[in-house]
Amino acid sequence: MTSHATISIEPVGVRWQSMLPPLAVLALAGLGLLSSDYVVTVLGFAFIYAIFCTGLNFFMGYTGQASFGQSAFAAIGGYGSAILCADYGWEPLLALLFTMAISGVAAVFVGYPTLRLRGHYLAMATFALGLIVYEISIEWTSLTQGYMGYSGVPPLGIAGFDLVTVKQQLVALAVVALFGVFVAARLRQSRFGRALASIAGSEPAARALGVDIARYKLIAFVIGALYASAAGSLFAHFVGFISPEVFGVTMVVQSFAMLYLGGIGTMWGPTIGAVIVSVLPEALRGLKEMQDIAYTAILIFILIFAPRGLAGLSALFKRDRAQTREGA
Amino acid sequence: MSAESPSPRGVPLLEARDVSASYGHVQALKPTSLHIAEGELVTILGPNGAGKTTLMRALTRLTASKGSVLFRGEDISGLSTHKLARRGIIMVQEGRGLFPQMSVRENLIIGGYLHPADTEEQMGTVFDLFPRLRERVDQLAGSLSGGEQQMLAIGRALMAKPQLLMLDEPSLGLAPRAAFEILNTLRELNRRGIGILLVEQKAPLALRLAQRVYVISLGKIVAELQTHEIKSHHDLARYYLH
Numbered sequence: 001m002t003s004h005a006t007i008s009i010e011p012v013g014v015r016w017q018s019m020l021p022p023l024a025v026l027a028l029a030g031l032g033l034l035s036s037d038y039v040v041t042v043l044g045f046a047f048i049y050a051i052f053c054t055g056l057n058f059f060m061g062y063t064g065q066a067s068f069g070q071s072a073f074a075a076i077g078g079y080g081s082a083i084l085c086a087d088y089g090w091e092p093l094l095a096l097l098f099t100m101a102i103s104g105v106a107a108v109f110v111g112y113p114t115l116r117l118r119g120h121y122l123a124m125a126t127f128a129l130g131l132i133v134y135e136i137s138i139e140w141t142s143l144t145q146g147y148m149g150y151s152g153v154p155p156l157g158i159a160g161f162d163l164v165t166v167k168q169q170l171v172a173l174a175v176v177a178l179f180g181v182f183v184a185a186r187l188r189q190s191r192f193g194r195a196l197a198s199i200a201g202s203e204p205a206a207r208a209l210g211v212d213i214a215r216y217k218l219i220a221f222v223i224g225a226l227y228a229s230a231a232g233s234l235f236a237h238f239v240g241f242i243s244p245e246v247f248g249v250t251m252v253v254q255s256f257a258m259l260y261l262g263g264i265g266t267m268w269g270p271t272i273g274a275v276i277v278s279v280l281p282e283a284l285r286g287l288k289e290m291q292d293i294a295y296t297a298i299l300i301f302i303l304i305f306a307p308r309g310l311a312g313l314s315a316l317f318k319r320d321r322a323q324t325r326e327g328a
Numbered sequence: 329m330s331a332e333s334p335s336p337r338g339v340p341l342l343e344a345r346d347v348s349a350s351y352g353h354v355q356a357l358k359p360t361s362l363h364i365a366e367g368e369l370v371t372i373l374g375p376n377g378a379g380k381t382t383l384m385r386a387l388t389r390l391t392a393s394k395g396s397v398l399f400r401g402e403d404i405s406g407l408s409t410h411k412l413a414r415r416g417i418i419m420v421q422e423g424r425g426l427f428p429q430m431s432v433r434e435n436l437i438i439g440g441y442l443h444p445a446d447t448e449e450q451m452g453t454v455f456d457l458f459p460r461l462r463e464r465v466d467q468l469a470g471s472l473s474g475g476e477q478q479m480l481a482i483g484r485a486l487m488a489k490p491q492l493l494m495l496d497e498p499s500l501g502l503a504p505r506a507a508f509e510i511l512n513t514l515r516e517l518n519r520r521g522i523g524i525l526l527v528e529q530k531a532p533l534a535l536r537l538a539q540r541v542y543v544i545s546l547g548k549i550v551a552e553l554q555t556h557e558i559k560s561h562h563d564l565a566r567y568y569l570h
Contacts, residue, residue, distance in 0.1 A: 191444050198438045201427030204390055208421065209488055210413030210442040 021268040022178055025050075028275065029174035033167050039282075040166045044238050046278035047173035048231050052251075053258045053270030054180045055227020061265035062188060063220040064200030066119070068252050069126030072110075072133035073103040073225040075247035077232030079137065082150040082242055093158040096233040103229030104222050111221040115214065130252060137244040149243030156237040169238055176234065177271060180227060185267050187223070196220055200265070261302055263309025272310050276302075339401040341366045341523045342387070342417070342492055347395035349386040356382040358548040359395060364492065364525055369518040371526045371538035379547040380527040381422055384496050387525075388412055388419045399492070414442060416491030422500060422527075424481035428470025432461055435469050435480055439487030447487070454483035457513055475506030482513065492523040499530050511537055 025047075032043045052074060059067050080099030084090040090098070114125045137144045144150065156163050156172055163169045187193050195216050198206035207213055236242045254277065262273025280298060284291045306313050346359035357379045364370050374380050386393035389409045396405045399415055407415070427435055436454060440447040455462040458479040464472060469480055478498055485493060495514070499507035507530065515537050518524050528534035535541065535555055543551040 191441065194434075194438050195441060197430065197434075198427065198441070201430065201438075202425050204409075204421060205425030205427070206438075207390070207409040208388065208413060208419045208425070209439055209484070210410050212410045 050274035052231035066123040069129035073228035074232030077229030081233035107225035263311030266311035269311035374544035418490035422496040439484030
């Protein structure tokens with residue numbers, strides 16, 4: 001199941017257009033500071049999902065593979081941070097980094113055998129991974145407290161400086177989300193990123209050009225796991241509570257919607273998709289019983305008219321302009 | 329771009345010994361042996377379904393195979409495709425295997441994956457060989473004509489600095505003029521010292537280039553001929569009808 005990602009290597013230019021998405025993220029965060037805690041919470045979730053989807057985009061968009069199991073690593077991050085901070089008094093930032101490392105190691109162990117599979121088989125194997133971790137989070141009650149969930153997770157902070165208000169946390173989440181996109185963009189422009197793009201384009205061709213497919217797939221999977229773990233940890237610290245449902249199938253469906261709506265394989269697509277999918281239902285809340293219908297109709301409308309996602313629209317406009325110039 | 333560390337005298341650039349490959353229970357390639365000397369251009373001819381592509385894929389480990397393959401006398405049978413590429417064995421696959429959603433430049437940059445420091449220099453060499461690619465450098469590979477796509481596929485392979493270039497039906501689907509151009513370029517590359525193993529169905533074109541020909545039929549090599557020994561195409565036809 002090769003994704004239909006836009007695998008062209010976008011230049012990370014410093015043209016004014018490339019500054020729009022980060023400015024939009026900062027503007028959203030700024031808007032949040034002037035809004036109610038409810039709006040702040042919605043935007044906070046959007047930024048957390050943006051981090052998660054940026055990682056997922058690495059594996060699905062840049063590398064053209066399918067993974068339904070990234071929620072497993074978010075669960076490791078979330079529960080890891082919750083347990084380490086609430087029960088053992090770890091610094092939240094330290095716990096976040098430690099659980100990222102644990103998730104990375106877990107991704108290597110899981111990915112090494114799993115990534116030998118391709119297409120639908122890989123999709124099913126990763127889906128099973130997500131389900132297994134979900135079941136563990138329910139059944140291993142002595143560790144996770146099962147359906148009861150884990151409460152008392154402290155807010156993000158370091159060395160006694162805690163982000164106690166949700167608005168402070170929102171700013172931190174926006175900065176982390178931007179940093180996540182920046183790192184992803186830099187990696188994508190590197191030799192490593194080009195290798196991933198070649199894998200997404202054609203595995204046999206990439207192999208024939210000297211790209212070690214197995215190694216790079218594994219690295220992309222691990223990077224996705226690191227992002228997912230960070231997102232899980234941030235969720236735990238932002239909400240102060242986690243339960244198994246957070247990391248269930250809904251998370252997988254939600255993140256896929258964000259990825260495809262925003263533009264899989266593009267730099268800003270995951271962030272755009274995360275914001276739209278998180279904010280839109282809230283914006284439509286006034287429609288009451290028509291809310292779900294309107295929400296779904298808008299998503300379908302976007303996917304029909306922007307099949308490469310909203311971030312792909314800019315490429316479409318650029319091509320149209322280029323064709324117009326050529327025609328002139 | 330050419331071979332940098334030639335084989336010791338008398339040692340072939342590539343030697344395959346009893347290489348065979350199967351798809352399930354069907355043996356598509358019976359134990360086959362061949363060799364390519366340093367700087368030689370060798371063609372594998374044969375009808376459809378004879379096993380030409382399977383032989384290429386077996387040699388480059390894109391298909392699981394048995395038997396042994398030696399590169400400059402060193403056994404490379406156990407190496408995977410990407411490791412062969414690192415040794416300088418680069419294959420241009422049938423269908424070209426381009427990245428259609430990437431530009432010409434991006435395809436070439438990925439071609440230079442193994443030699444990132446030399447990307448600009450190699451790209452210049454490719455553009456000198458195929459000036460049309462320079463004109464199309466920002467165009468999407470998928471929007472190029474068939475001939476231009478083949479140029480790009482070969483150009484991308486050259487970015488990897490091959491010592492042995494293996495091409496599977498580079499003239500497939502091309503107009504005669506474009507096919508002629510492509511094959512002429514291969515002759516030029518061979519003059520620069522790159523060993524070439526060419527799978528081709530268009531015998532007249534291939535015979536103009538190659539120094540030596542293997543004829544493959546029903547999954548096995550049925551003849552090995554020096555090109556000058558072939559007086560007419562009737563000489564080949566009997567092998568095709570083998």
